[in-house]
Amino acid sequence: MTDSLTAFAAEKLDQLETRSLRRRLVPTDRLDGLWVERGGRRLLSFSCNDYLNLSHHPAVKAAAMAAVERYGAGAGASRLVTGDHPVFGELEARLAALKGKQAACVFGSGYLANAGIIPTVMGPGDLILADELAHACIWSGAQLSGATVLAFRHNDMADLAQKLAAQRGAAARCLIATDGVFSMDGDLAPLDAVSSLARANDAWLLVDDAHGLGVVGPGGAGAGSVYPTAHIDLSMGTFSKALGGYGAYVCASAPVIDLIKTRARTFVYTTGLPPANAAAALAALDVIADDPDLVAGPLANARRFTRALNLPEATSAVVPIMIGEADRALAVAQVLESAGFLAVAIRPPTVPAGTARLRLAFTAGHTARDIDGLMSAIVGLVP
Ligand SMILES: Cc1ncc(COP(=O)(O)O)c(C=O)c1O
Structure with missing residues (x-):
């Protein structure tokens, strides 16, 4: 006899199959x-x-293998317990310098990063405005935060301005979140205009540049570097695209990063990224610079x-x-x-x-x- 959970799953799959999904x-x-x-x-x-x-890339693979030899295959625990291998600090300093920020925090993945960063700085009574095509993990983080979450039309600054005018006043804090390079469309967010609206409305700006790092801007410094006047409060990205590996980061001011390392649930309550992934990311950043x-x-x-x-x-x-x-x-x-x-x-x-x-x-x-x-x-x- 089929149990009800199995029957539920089979029926869902049938429905999805019918719609080619x-x-x-x-x-x-x-x-x-x-x-x-x-x-x-x-x-x-x-x-x-x-x-x-x-x-x-031979240098990236060699760095990962050397790190496995030195640190082992896994981090061993959350970074706040015993998993903070020295290679993470080195990578964070490197990323902060690249993004012109005081500090950085490395996460296990891009999904974990956005799911942890957003609820750390936003909560009930706050307002999050996200581009309608922003990556799924931005939406997950926004929903987890308990803030009011609204989508603005893709790269539509008039719509963003209108939503800010209508909603900002009622919220304690406000975050605007967007991809730097949109993952499924390949276009860039107009970060100069987004940043101006953020500043004019006392809102913070989070940019997910997973697909920008290593590809766009001078030296592959990412979408933010295409718009040098943009002020990005939370500059997030991943090692899983152009860097060829796995893991993610956010760069911000030192107090913001300290708060994230203290409170982000997807940082605190999860095992550190295997140190070899951080070593590979460092080697990939060397290749990009050279x-x-x-x-x-x-x-x-x-x-x-x-x-x-x-x-x-x-x-x-x-x-x-x-x-x-x-x-x-x-x-x-x-x-x-x-x-x-x-x-x-x-x-x-x-x-x-x-x-x-x-x-x-x-x-x-x-x-x-x-x-x-x-x-x-x-x-x-x-x-
Ligand atoms: C824009 C964007 N952000 C975040 C992620 C998630 O990153 P990760 O694969 O490291 O979880 C992806 C893709 O996977 C992405 O395209």
């Missing part, structure tokens, strides 16, 4: 920063966030693609190809896979209903031939 894991062997093996076939990936192919040509690669490659296909010019490594319905997006991705390209379909609820897409991620390692090959395979498949 069920998700399945596909074992994937990433052979290097570009090629993957799936089902015994080699595919050229345009779906990894490994924009600089650093996940397989190799401006590598850093320029993803955007140049994305632009080669958008220019050739007459798409809006890429502003980051991410280029969406809008398809519409989920089943059609899955079918297009399948055709591309048969042609040797991995371009995974992104479906709701990751993106709004009716905007299923291929989300292409260009990396420094893609050659002109790779990009032209993808173009030939895509032309004719999409509207």
